[in-house]
Amino acid sequence: MKKHATARTETGELRSFAPSPGRGVVISRETIVDQLARTLSEEILTGRLAPGSLLPPEREFASTLGVTRTSLKHTLARLEQAGLIETRHGVGSEVLDFAKTGGAGLLPLLLSAAASDSSDSSEWILDWIDGLFEARRLFGAVIAAEAARNRSAGDVEELTGLLEALSLQTRPEGAQLVEAEIHRVIARSSGNRVFVLVVNSILDAYMSVGSLLVSPFRDPAALAALFGPVLTAIARGDVAAAKELSERYLSATGDSMLAALGVDANTREWTSEGGG
Amino acid sequence: MKKHATARTETGELRSFAPSPGRGVVISRETIVDQLARTLSEEILTGRLAPGSLLPPEREFASTLGVTRTSLKHTLARLEQAGLIETRHGVGSEVLDFAKTGGAGLLPLLLSAAASDSSDSSEWILDWIDGLFEARRLFGAVIAAEAARNRSAGDVEELTGLLEALSLQTRPEGAQLVEAEIHRVIARSSGNRVFVLVVNSILDAYMSVGSLLVSPFRDPAALAALFGPVLTAIARGDVAAAKELSERYLSATGDSMLAALGVDANTREWTSEGGG
DNA sequence: CACTCCCAGTGGATGAGCCACTATACCACA
DNA sequence: TGTGGTATAGTGGCTCATCCACTGGGAGTG
Numbered sequence: 001m002k003k004h005a006t007a008r009t010e011t012g013e014l015r016s017f018a019p020s021p022g023r024g025v026v027i028s029r030e031t032i033v034d035q036l037a038r039t040l041s042e043e044i045l046t047g048r049l050a051p052g053s054l055l056p057p058e059r060e061f062a063s064t065l066g067v068t069r070t071s072l073k074h075t076l077a078r079l080e081q082a083g084l085i086e087t088r089h090g091v092g093s094e095v096l097d098f099a100k101t102g103g104a105g106l107l108p109l110l111l112s113a114a115a116s117d118s119s120d121s122s123e124w125i126l127d128w129i130d131g132l133f134e135a136r137r138l139f140g141a142v143i144a145a146e147a148a149r150n151r152s153a154g155d156v157e158e159l160t161g162l163l164e165a166l167s168l169q170t171r172p173e174g175a176q177l178v179e180a181e182i183h184r185v186i187a188r189s190s191g192n193r194v195f196v197l198v199v200n201s202i203l204d205a206y207m208s209v210g211s212l213l214v215s216p217f218r219d220p221a222a223l224a225a226l227f228g229p230v231l232t233a234i235a236r237g238d239v240a241a242a243k244e245l246s247e248r249y250l251s252a253t254g255d256s257m258l259a260a261l262g263v264d265a266n267t268r269e270w271t272s273e274g275g276g
Numbered sequence: 277m278k279k280h281a282t283a284r285t286e287t288g289e290l291r292s293f294a295p296s297p298g299r300g301v302v303i304s305r306e307t308i309v310d311q312l313a314r315t316l317s318e319e320i321l322t323g324r325l326a327p328g329s330l331l332p333p334e335r336e337f338a339s340t341l342g343v344t345r346t347s348l349k350h351t352l353a354r355l356e357q358a359g360l361i362e363t364r365h366g367v368g369s370e371v372l373d374f375a376k377t378g379g380a381g382l383l384p385l386l387l388s389a390a391a392s393d394s395s396d397s398s399e400w401i402l403d404w405i406d407g408l409f410e411a412r413r414l415f416g417a418v419i420a421a422e423a424a425r426n427r428s429a430g431d432v433e434e435l436t437g438l439l440e441a442l443s444l445q446t447r448p449e450g451a452q453l454v455e456a457e458i459h460r461v462i463a464r465s466s467g468n469r470v471f472v473l474v475v476n477s478i479l480d481a482y483m484s485v486g487s488l489l490v491s492p493f494r495d496p497a498a499l500a501a502l503f504g505p506v507l508t509a510i511a512r513g514d515v516a517a518a519k520e521l522s523e524r525y526l527s528a529t530g531d532s533m534l535a536a537l538g539v540d541a542n543t544r545e546w547t548s549e550g551g552g
Numbered sequence: 553c554a555c556t557c558c559c560a561g562t563g564g565a566t567g568a569g570c571c572a573c574t575a576t577a578c579c580a581c582a
Numbered sequence: 583t584g585t586g587g588t589a590t591a592g593t594g595g596c597t598c599a600t601c602c603a604c605t606g607g608g609a610g611t612g
Contacts, residue, residue: 068566074353081357089594090574099469103477105381131470142414193375194407201379333562344597365563366605
């Protein structure tokens with residue numbers, strides 16, 4: 001029965017992490033599986049669990065972690081789904097090399113792991129963040145061009161409304177959400193639903209570290225003024241201008257976010273030691 | 277005890293689906309959870325389960341499906357991870373609108389659902405496949421350009437080796453795998469690890485329907501001859517040429533795959549009724 | 553009418569137990 | 583000595599019965 005007591009106690013302690021007494025504002029509690037998945041993800045994503053290595057047997061691992069095998073299995077299933085491990089019946093769970101085999105679904109995990117791990121691996125973090133912004137800029141330009149080619153009247157109307165909503169935002173968080181929505185609508189305007197999924201993956205990634213990247217959203221009106229020409233180009237179907245202006249906009253806002261993280265936009269290096 | 281018998285019997289039947297008598301060639305068996313996840317994914321992805329609707333309570337749903345609540349929970353956890361549903365404690369599991377909120381991780385699910393669902397929704401399938409190939413073409417060109425800008429001597433060597441390996445392949449499946457590996461290496465050569473993840477997502481998507489898209493790989497030597505100039509342009513750092521040639525290559529192979537599926541590359545419509 | 557409290561229904565977590573699969577060591581046989 | 587079958591230990595897959603924790607709404611109270 002000692003095991004019971006231990007598990008219960010730990011549950012209680014773990015719970016105390018996320019009681020979120022705030023009312024009405026959602027927010028989903030973090031379950032044991034959530035925590036375990038996050039912890040193990042970080043272990044793998046930061047390389048502390050080497051690719052190719054085998055996790056301990058589930059029974060042993062579960063007791064080590066102080067949870068039931070069932071909960072651990074839920075966690076492992078999640079990691080497997082994410083492409084971080086591979087579980088084989090009768091053999092065990094192997095850590096995969098996510099950098100080689102992982103998909104875009106890893107981006108949110110990667111970013112939030114990077115955000116919470118700000119200790120030793122600053123270089124590692126920068127690599128991913130920098131890469132993310134480059135992808136945002138280059139893919140965004142391509143998508144804006146396609147949007148200019150295929151947008152409908154309804155799309156234009158929706159974008160116009162969102163731009164106005166953006167300029168009227170008062171809180172940075174609100175502006176960030178509206179801006180993200182504009183990117184989604186641009187992707188939808190392209191007529192290519194795959195673009196929407198890719199844009200979602202990128203947005204999910206940097207929304208997962210959310211508050212760290214609000215710098216461009218401090219002045220919503222200015223941001224709207226900067227974004228406006230992009231939407232105008234899309235509206236009038238000017239493919240080249242849409243591409244050009246979009247890349248410029250994405251470049252400017254990306255550099256602003258990087259700068260807020262303490263990264264020099266030109267050298268791509270930390271301007272001050274220890275980002276956290 | 278009737279429940280026991282039913283469950284066991286069903287397990288047995290389900291098992292008989294995937295005994296995979298083939299030896300040595302991997303292949304992971306399909307577990308109950310795998311099947312359930314696939315089934316429910318298809319229900320959602322094809323729209324038979326409407327976004328916003330609530331799934332039945334877990335206890336009831338499990339008995340309906342003839343599995344335990346635990347297995348069902350594993351399945352639901354997987355769907356939640358994939359972004360298809362959202363489960364809230366004390367409330368239930370809600371079907372999300374994946375077309376609006378889903379990430380790139382959905383692509384493989386989407387394609388395999390499309391492949392096995394060839395009955396009623398041909399138009400729906402075509403939309404996604406067509407979008408996937410457009411993304412492959414446009415993003416691939418951008419990535420090839422970046423690869424030309426940042427490739428290292430080691431990258432060039434690796435690509436040269438893979439190109440030769442491609443030309444020497446005898447089976448289409450082998451050629452398909454080698455070609456996929458070339459795309460991965462090109463992405464890696466760009467120096468942007470996010471590109472690798474995006475490429476993986478796209479490759480995973482059309483590898484998941486694998487055999488349906490082998491047409492361009494029937495003549496590996498010819499394919500290698502077509503791919504060669506792209507790699508040469510990357511090797512000599514000719515950014516513009518890499519982009520141009522890559523887009524041409526991706527366009528040609530994409531059209532070939534579409535044609536093999538019975539889609540006209542120009543009109544983007546089925547050439548014969550009922551693709552399956 | 554507003555507020556509190558309770559409760560039915562839902563998902564979350566547990567642990568014991570059995571089944572299915574894999575790899576390996578061992579043994580019989582050629 | 584080599585080959586092939588077989589017993590076995592260890593692993594993950596799946597089920598069950600049971601309890602805990604959360605949500606939402608309705609009954610009761612002021």
